[in-house]
Amino acid sequence: MRSRPIRTAVAGIVIAGFALGMGGCSADAGSGKTRLDFFQFKGEALEDFNEIIAAFEADNPDIDVVQNQVADSETLIRTLLVKDRTPDVITLNANGNFGKLAEAGVFYDFTDEPVLGTINPGVQDILADLGTHNGEVNSLGYVNNAxxxxxxxxxxxxxxxxxxxxxxxxxxxxxxxxxxxxxxxxxxxxxxxxxxxxxxxxxxxxxxxxxxxxxxxxxxxxxxxxxxxxxxxxxxxxxxxxxxxxxxxxxxxxxxxxxxxxxxxxxxxxxxxxxxxxxxxxxxxxxxxxxxxxxxxxxxxxxxxxxxSGVDVTVTMARETPHREEALRFIEYLFRPDVIEEFAASQTMVPSVTEAELSDDPALQSIAPYFDDAKITGFIDHQVPTAIPLTGVVQQFLYDGDTDGALGTLDNEWRKVAARAITPKQED
Structure with a gap:
């Protein structure tokens, strides 16, 4: 056992045809307002984000935020990236697939943005462990699960x-x-x-x-x-x-x-x-x-x-968005303590902003000290290539108790995946 502890440390209108909804991506609305395309993966957060957007637009009448929420977000975001149609502002679940996208250099570098300083460093460590582009800060953790x-x-x-x-x-x-x-x-x-x-x-x-x-x-x-x-x-x-x-x-x-x-x-x-x-x-x-x-x-x-803990929602933006200032303004609003507090409470999650108040839910309160002390670490299955049938192997092990067989299978599958492709992390 490796013993050293580490400090790893939405009712609103959904665009029914996403391709149509994306047709005006990053374009200025006819009213003269700047339109931001907001790619949002989490179906159960649709209402919450609609409320946030309405409040943001009331304070920022020069910006229209169009939320596009879709079911198969991981496939669609890859398609949009390949077609060079990256949305302005993006939420994703921080898993292994997110890490690969971050490594590809398609997301903005938040290293010098003041909002970064408001976020629990342990949350950002989890994101960094998943993958970055040349050590950049390519996303901002929003809410965490436990x-x-x-x-x-x-x-x-x-x-x-x-x-x-x-x-x-x-x-x-x-x-x-x-x-x-x-x-x-x-x-x-x-x-x-x-x-x-x-x-x-x-x-x-x-x-x-x-x-x-x-x-x-x-x-x-x-x-x-x-x-x-x-x-x-x-x-x-x-x-x-x-x-x-x-x-x-x-x-x-x-x-x-x-x-x-x-x-x-x-x-x-x-x-x-x-x-x-x-x-x-x-x-x-x-x-x-x-x-x-x-x-x-x-x-x-x-x-x-x-x-x-996993970063259930992470927020990023396109590296080359033509509306950088407006996108950052929206992101900074998302990370206001009062805004993120309400969102996190609704989702029964932990807000990443250190000054945000945690819900009084007993379950959340019971884990608060681990976030306060940055004694959190990420889901290790996010580090295992998706081509490896990890969940099936673990399930079978819990049926038959064959430890050697399960671990031998995982090592063998790892070798097979590695032989087929060299990952960016291996090349670094």
């Missing part, structure tokens, strides 16, 4: 239980719950992605100190005897993940995500191996549930615990 162990605070209080700070304490907690007839974890494996939150939450500790940089450097030589490999670094991480799933409800392998969230919502399990996004379906079943989150307590020293 991945950890969700727990029912009422059950903990009724049973006199404390939040565990070490792995041994977590296992002891699970044993205590079992002894008292309480299911420790509501989990599911019917959909393969539900295996990933815990893999990310535990595995993050084993992927520190440049693990994925070493993996990229090794390329098609990853494996036995190489400087880095899944087989060498991840056996304990996989075994610990499997250990937690053993404390699940009966029939969890065939249970769906909705099954697990309903189980937790109804108080039939004390915890969930999920992220903050799971609280929406949980509260749809039980609006009054009192739930909070703690990070996976993997390190021996509780002070070394980190919260795995």
């Amino acid at each position: 991945n950890g162990i969700i727990y029912n605070r009422a059950i903990f209080e009724e049973e006199g239980l404390e939040v565990p700070e070490t792995w041994d304490e977590l296992i002891a907690l699970c044993d205590t719950l079992v002894d008292r007839g309480i299911t420790p974890f509501a989990t599911s494996l019917a959909e393969n992605w539900t295996a990933m939150p815990s893999w990310n939450g535990i595995g993050a500790y084993y992927a520190q100190d440049g693990f994925f940089d070493e993996m990229r450097a090794e390329g098609d030589t990853v494996g036995e005897g190489s400087g880095a490999s899944f087989e060498a670094e991840f056996p304990e991480a996989m075994q610990r993940q499997a250990q937690l799933f053993e404390y699940s409800q009966d029939g969890y392998r065939g249970a769906s995500y909705d099954d697990s969230t309903s189980l937790f919502a109804n108080g039939e399990a004390a915890m969930m191996l999920q992220g903050i996004w799971a609280l929406s379906p949980v509260k749809a079943v039980n609006p009054d549930i009192d739930a909070a989150i703690f990070p996976y307590p993997v390190p021996e020293d509780p002070a070394d615990r980190m919260l795995v």
